[in-house]
Amino acid sequence: MIHLPHLVVDLGLILGAAGIITLLFKKLKQPLVLGYILAGLLVGPHFTLFPTISDIENVKVWAEIGVIFLLFSLGLEFSFKKLVKVGGSAGISAVVEVIVMLFLGYVTGQIMGWSTMDSIFLGGILSISSTTIIIRAFEELGVKNQAFARLVFGILVVEDLVAILLLVLLSTLAISQQFAGGEMAWSVGKLSFFLILWFLAGIFLIPTFLKKTKKLMSNETLLIVSLGLCLCMVILATKVGFSPALGAFIMGSILAETTSAEKIEHLTQGVKDLFGAIFFVSVGMLIEPQMLLTYAGPIAILIVVTIVGKTFSTGLGALLSGQSLKQSLQAGMSLAQIGEFSFIIATLGMTLKVTSDFLYPIAVAVSALTTFTTPYMIRYAEPFYNWVEKRLPNRWKRKLVRYSSGTQTIHKENDWRDMLQSYGIHVVVFSVILIAIIVLSSNFLAPFIAKHITNGMTGTVITSVITFAIMAPFLWALSLRPVNKQARGKIWLNKLHRAPLLMLDISRIVFAIFFIGFFLDRFYSTKTAIIVSALIALALLLLNKRLQKLYNQIEERFMLNLNAREIQAAKKAHHNITPWDAHLTTFTVPAESDAVGRTLIEMQLREKFGANVAMIERGNLVIMPPSRDERLFPGDRISVISTDDQLPAIQNFLEVPVASQKVGAPKEDITLEHFKVTDRSPLLGKTIRESGVRETTQGLIVGIERRGHRLLNPESTFIFEEGDHVWIVGSKAKIKQLTRNDVDPGKEKPVTATT
Template identity: 65%
Template sequence: MTHLPNLVMDLGLILGAAGIMTLLFKKLKQPLVLGYIIAGLLVGPHINLFPTIIEIENINVWAEIGVIFLLFSLGLEFSFKKLVKVGGASSIMAGAEVVVMLLLGYLTGKLLGWSTMDSVFLGGILSISSTTIIIRAFEELGMKSHRFAGLVFGVLIVEDLVAILLMVLLSTLAVSQQFAGAEMLSAVLKLAFFLVVWFLAGIFLIPTLLKKASKLMNDETLLIVSIALCFLMVILAAQVGFSPALGAFIMGSILAETTKAEKIEHITTSVKSLFGAIFFVSVGILINPAMIVAYAGPIALITVVTLAGKLVSITAGGLIAGQGLKTSIQSGMSVSQIGEFSFIIATLGLTLNVTSDFLYPVAVAVSAITTFTTPYMIRLSEPLYRSVERMLPARWITSLNEYSSGAQTISTTSDWKLVLRSYGVNLVVYSVILIALVLLAGEFLYPFIHETVIKGAWGGIVTTAITLLFMAPFLWALVVHHPQKEAQGRIWANKNYRSLIIVMEFTRIGIAILFIGFLLNRVLSVQVAIIVGLFIIGLLVIFSKRIQDFYIRIENRFMSNLNAREISAASKMSHTLVPWDAHLTSFEVSPESVVVGKSMLELQIRELYGVNVAVIERGDRTIMAPTRHERIFPGDKLYIFGTDEQIEAFRQFIETEMASPATDGETGKEDIGLQMLVVSADSALLHKTVRQSGVREKTKGLIVGIEKKGERLLNPDSELVLEEGDILWIVGSPWRIKQLEGTTQKAAVV
């Protein structure tokens, strides 16, 4: 009889149990993750009703591979550009939740008499919600398009990055066994440094590689290359001192910016599903049912803390961010569970041997309970809001509404803000690149040249020359490059600010000299370094133009790779209809365009220019075949179908700017807000329709809602008659609306 390795037998047992539980949980319409965990529990060493796995150590290796693929897949869905686009509201809510749950988890552990490390890891486990479970619940309940769902997705994106940071911090804490502020700060800075280096290098190199080799790649080749890149980054992360899962996540996020992202995600789904299933089954294998029974009390307490803590923290964060009571409560009720990352953090504690055996099964039990409660929590969010609204005093509700309206005021961006932001980004990015080049030269290039090419001072000079060749374009960019040249020029025109601009420029030059000194100090003696340093500065000045051209080519390639997906999507939307010489093209609506705020009916685009607006893209929302009542907003992307002549005429129209309202000393930019106006008995607006009221003409604003006899009307019809006691909600310039209010009162007095 042929001997079958234990690994093969264990794998067959695991996948067989997982397959049966998958079918069962699909039938019951429950999350598959719970099915995998129960499958692991049944084939684990603690239950003897079914065949049991033989070698747990081998399964743990497979499970670690499963974590790598889970994080790689998560990175493919993550994208750092999504993180940049996440609004401040989602960031505030996620920050509030993580801080509160870390604190509550720690205090709960201490209350239960657990050790410090158990309590800290419990806080980390409770602070991250389950992306998979929330998305599934939204899909089943048909709520993905709701406003609060967009906020929740933003919160989950921020949480993904926080989870990576927590893994690094908890690993550092586990090694040091104490809360050392310096070590924690060092770990965070080290993580930030390598994140920037890997992201910049990855975006510069990998999309170019995939583009050059695209003709050679079928699905099989692309799968192999993608997994190879994933594991290369895993190895690199491990060599630097981070967890392998972090490397997988970073490579996934880099590939998410390429034109092959969707295809890679599609072809790696089956591999991720396979190893992900093994990971979750291994989670169940480690569960001891007796431990769950013994810790039933702590499990119940932690479940209550999770449900209540996440609800309160997210709701509070939403209110602080000005999202209104209803949206905040709905968001808080949606994230009241723990999931995949919580398992990974719990596994980290076991792997590092710093947490007790009971913490892992407790975390899994809490996850299972909160997973089952998630759909019910989401359904109950609106009834809870109505109950809270009834209980709160009327003045509190009014104050919350006023704060929410005020928090959503649109503010203009000053020239100083643009310039300082560009200086800050440039300083961070180029400093990271230059430090990385110097470290590489000191750790690898100099030893190689010194041992194999030339020794002594000349070896240091050769190393310096090669390194500076790579550093030169980034030194030039750090010292000379001005991304916001126009804004800086406007500031320079004001003589009062010229001294500040000069100080900033000299600061940039000083930092660049420090980096050159940093390099010279690592490979040369002080005397030689001073002579070579002066020579280097002279060369940089002489060859400034060539260095500039080289940097611009580098920047163009990086930006092309970074925006490749958007460029590809735009090209796919551009098709030509040969018989009529018509084609599809797109325009982005600037905030100053004459079309802003107007409906399709008012613009009469088809009648005046002969083109059709086929699609409007608004953020993450796509409006197909927009109706005549659809209004145009700043930042909208309009997809227009027509001939070259028709599109050119429309382009000239859409790029026409509104007449500037800057008269009598006013500025061209105004703050925008949601303002309330009550129609009194002597108001000039009384008994007039919305159209006749002249609100649009007098305030440059728009009536977006009317409260009439206790009924709320959103986007009221233009023929609606205004009556005494009506409350108008107007989006526009606050001072203009106040001026209108004064005008109506004066008209009544006359």
């Protein structure tokens, strides 16, 4: 008789039970996640009416693979650039939620008479929501493209990062019985370092690799390569001490920036569904009916604490970050459960033998039961908001709308803030790159050369030369590459601010010399390292132009890879307008250009030159594709689809100075002003065009808020009404004269922001 491995029998039981139960749930129009968990309960070791799984450990391994592919799929759908847009709101919401739930978990444990360590670990268990359960529930309910869902995904990513820090903190507490701030700071720094490094290296290498091998990539090959890259990043993340799920998410986010993202997502869908089903079935298998009865009281209490506490804490965090009441409630009710990271935290306590035996089964039970409630919480979030909204006092509603609007209104321009932000990013990014090169050289290149080529001083010199050849363009960029020319130019006009600017420049050079000396000190004496560092710094100055050219090529490839997906989308959107020999060219809009302040439709680039604007880059903001009403500002980088014959005319048009500007004329004090239209305003009842604001103030109305609704770059046909909040950029003296009658005495004052 042929022996059939237990793993095959178990897999057959899992998929058979899951298939039958989910068909039933489909018929009843219930979420499939619940069906998977019920199937796991029925074929688990604690329910003997049906055939039982014999090797649960193997199933757990498959379930871990399911988590990896689910997180990989999430990364494919939500790239780093999309997550950055909700990064502030997601970060605030996640931090508030984790802090509140840590506190509630600890207090609840103490009230129930548990030990201090059980209570601390309970707080950690309750603080992290389930990414996999929410992803599946969003997909089944068809809400993953709604506005609140993007906020939820951002919160989940931040939570996963926080969970890694929690694991370190709880491990330290369990072993030393005291808080180790240094260990926590090291973990945060290590996590930040690797996230930056993986993103930079991934964006530079992987899209280029996929582009070069595109002709060789069949569907089968692309699927294998994608899953291979995912698992390689999982291994790398695990090697440096992070969770496999984080590595899978990072690789998915990197691939999301490639032009093959949609195809990869489609090809991996079946793999994700298969292993995702196994994961949820395994969750159901861990439910022990007897344990549920024994600890029914604590489980019920913790379910209430989880649902109420997470809804309140996440909603509060979202409100504090400036989200509307509706989105805050929807996000809070979506995150009202615990999941896979909670199991990991509970397992840690059990492995270290610092928690009681009952904590893990209770965590599984709470997770399973809150998983059942999750789809209903998401489904009824909007009706619950409608119920709350009807019962809120109007005064509270106005305050909430005003607060939400206030966090997203137009802020004044601050050149020093922009300069310091750019400087900080610049130094951190290149420091990460240089540290990575030094570590790789010391740990891999030097041993390889010593073993396979030559050892001793000759091997050390060869290692140093190769390492500095790789470091050179990044050392040049760190020390000599201009940072935020626009903000720097404005600050330089003030003689009092030139000294701090020069200090920033000098500090960058010092950083570069430090990294050179840091590397040399690992192989040479301190005296030799100092001398060679000075010589290399001199060489960087002498090779300035060559290194600049090399670095620009590296940066150009990185930016092209980063924006490849958007550029491809823009080309598709305009393929019926431009000739087939058209290509993408980038222009920087000069401050004196006649195009500044004009909308794309006013410039008529398509009508005049047959060209189309595919993308506008404004600092860190990428507008892709821009609308016809998008205005151009000084320093904007615009990507234009045109032919070689059209380029000279477009370039000439963009670089023509404003006709009315007189050379040597005194500069106006340009400001951003805010005022409220009152019943005495001369603007009341007029359109923007009829008001003559642009002509009389040499200003531009950039935003209007009416009863909580904000409108950026309003049409010239917009009619002013009493109570409108107006933001205008223009001559300070002339705007002040216009707004003199628009200020309600004792209530409103213009907000000035000198630019």
